[in-house]
Amino acid sequence: MVQVAIGYGGTPAEQVATKLRSYLKDEDLEVFLASPHSHDMPQGASDQEQWQLIQKKFLECNIIVYVCHDETPDRSAVKAEMTFIKKHNLFNKMIIFSKSDSCIPQKAKKIWRSMHFAPEKPEESFSRLLNEIFRQHIRLSAPIQAAPAPTGGA
């Protein structure tokens, strides 16, 4: 089963992320919403446990979807999460799902795979995002196989 971890930046993005969680679950994906208010967090988990669980899910999952709504997200967690994603080289399995191009830092536009949604109706873009999740998952699931190299030459 494809496992998706959802992060988000900015308060309005949490609403989109929560709707997206339900949608992907209905599509039979295993989903983890990286939010202190998420049903996916164990009850009574300390801040540290929550943060370690988010790290674990980001490392483990098939695809990370990061929802962005504001140009300047107000969660300090965003910085920590993005630092973690960068440190562990997880950009190749991340899809930014953003309100507009302006949500994405200029220098990240060439690095982050992104899709946009209409702020008034983000649900309309969920099926496109789902297709992209599967496309990306298929790419990542096909490792290159080692083969004998032809003799000679460098």
Place this chain on the structure above:
Amino acid sequence: MTEGTADNEQEKIKQAIDLLKETYYDSSEIAKIINTRNAGAEEEDFLQLGSKFYIPKEWFTRNDIIYDIAIRQFAENLVMSETKYLLSRVFGCTEIQTVAAEPDVLKGFLKNYKSFSERYKIQAIFAPIDLYVKMHVDWPVASADVKLDFRSGELIVYDEKPKFFWSNNYTPFSQFIFVNKGFGQWATKPDFDNRLSVSITPSDKEDKLTLLFLTKFKFEITNPDKIRILSRNE
């Protein structure tokens, strides 16, 4: 649509080649896991990891197309494949000692860490992701020999900070592997810093170019004593 000039097209092709190489060299984990060496020109019996793809010519003729993400993806896939290949050989090597699990995972981990590190410095540990939270939250509480560096988020074991590689859904495994890089050699041609060759050339299709990227290597487990697998019962 905006068209580029022929010079511009060649420059963009060069940039794509450089980007693929840069992404690969920045991301490859091989040198953190195993000793590397430059192979002699006369050496034979090498393996190769790489792929050949058709890519759209318009990536380089149009100025409104950014191909960076796709190019990076090729490099990242190669990096992941390298690590997967190395692990498959390690798990398939019967000369590597596999230690049976203990009911108390922390106790077994520390016992094996200590006995292994008394002989060889542990430079890397492959660890199962399902223990990630337990190892970062519970183990530092349960044992003074495991600490969490809150600034870097890294685990400290017996005052050492080995590089951890965690399993994931694309590279699954359930064991611990303690690694001293001297367990083997990863020999490359022509030399380690130039082990990836990349070319973008005309293809038999009018609207496509051929991207070929390839790394030739020879992986030998020369000292299986310097690597240990700790299995688990769960």
